[in-house]
């Protein structure tokens with residue numbers, strides 16, 4: 205029996221137990237994740253630059269976008285999607301192997317703790333070293349709650365927990381480049397990192413970047429619209445103007461797309477702030493909605509949900 209088969213069987217057993225543990229915003233809101241064994245949305249490969257690819261699948265259904273470095277040192281991934289998609293993710297990683305003996309998955313970097321980004325940790329954790337911010341391990345080690353989606357998330361099993369953690373930043377030297385992992389505080393959660401592939405000139409921003417989509421912010425677990433807006437401004441100033449950007453959700457992007465998100469966040473936050481100052485309730489602000497120009501940003505994170513997230517942030 206191959207190790208992969210053992211892992212598939214183990215994975216199948218884990219699905220029942222952790223489908224809710226591992227789904228993060230995947231369970232959220234209006235759309236249920238695929239049932240165990242019935243995960244059938246494809247995951248496709250988007251070449252980005254040099255050894256870097258992005259894996260994307262049915263936005264929101266398979267989990268966040270995965271960044272992959274595949275080369276002579278083996279494979280490193282940034283995020284690992286929803287737990288039920290681990291076997292599909294593994295198949296795509298096999299496709300990206302550059303040679304027979306250099307295809308092992310060596311590192312998994314988690315941009316944050318949500319199950320649509322770290323849901324595959326239990327599956328891949330026996331093979332790869334998981335790297336994440338101190339607070340990712342802390343949050344995954346204990347039960348959590350995301351009230352806005354009525355979600356209770358049990359503690360993750362040991363094999364899903366990051367084994368290398370850091371407070372500010374860490375570098376992995378892999379496939380011929382320095383891969384910088386940098387923490388940005390109190391953005392989408394209180395444990396977010398962005399990953400910079402320095403030579404390939406690629407960033408994976410995790411859920412600091414929803415490309416053309418309203419973002420979710422986990423206000424109960426340290427996220428906040430004000431500091432996330434500040435972080436995005438910093439990111440725009442810090443990294444090269446021509447960097448390619450893998451967003452947590454949505455298509456491959458660039459600095460113009462990130463700037464568009466920043467403009468949207470500032471404008472919609474101001475609307476909610478002004479209405480709160482005028483004494484409007486959350487329900488009234490939601491009923492009034494946003495101007496037409498922001499309607500196309502509504503997806504699983506609807507205008508209503510985005511208003512609730514901003515409202516919760518501003519109340520803190």
Ligand SMILES: [Zn+2]
Nearest residue numbers: 316318392411
């Ligand atoms: Zn997230």
